[in-house]
């Protein structure tokens with residue numbers, strides 16, 4: 001296969017994944033947007049976490065809320081749990097890497113907050129423990145997952161929302177997660193500030 005054929009293949013696979021997502025995900029994205037709007041209207045905060053590319057997604061989401069998305073509006077309260085290297089290394093060093101998000105959630109989350117948990121495999125133990133910690137603190141979970149949802153999907157409760165990209169390739173799942181994040185930002189802006 002030539003380089004240009006490989007590039008075209010990547011684009012077609014991404015487009016196909018997004019079409020599948022369009023067919024299946026809008027009701028779940030709407031539900032997650034509503035959960036986030038309810039949280040923010042009640043002075044709650046959204047705490048986000050993920051590993052690797054999903055850590056980038058967690059930070060992308062929080063910066064879009066703290067700063068702005070597409071309209072002028074006040075900053076909104078969101079915290080990415082992936083950014084403080086002193087906290088992350090000390091928790092991993094003193095306890096366990098699987099605790100890096102859960103310990104922050106137990107310290108920061110209040111009832112009514114939302115934890116945005118992002119995992120393409122649904123199998124990352126630090127994300128699963130983050131979900132347990134969110135439940136212990138009375139926070140709701142919005143989970144961005146992939147494949148069959150993995151063990152993460154089995155941890156979710158009736159008040160949580162899972163947005164699952166039901167395909168196997170990590171990169172395609174991540175690309176679709178970013179689109180979902182932008183949909184959530186758009187819903188939050190328009191439901192809170194109109195326009």
Ligand SMILES: O=C(CO)[C@@H](O)[C@H](O)[C@H](O)[C@H](O)COP(=O)(O)O
Pocket residue numbers: 051052053054118119120121122123124127170171174
């Ligand atoms: O971005 C990529 C691959 O596209 C990787 O960095 C990927 O995010 C990492 O392998 C993560 O550790 C995967 O974690 P998860 O999505 O399975 O929870």
Ligand SMILES: [Zn+2]
Pocket residue numbers: 060064182
């Ligand atoms: Zn963005």
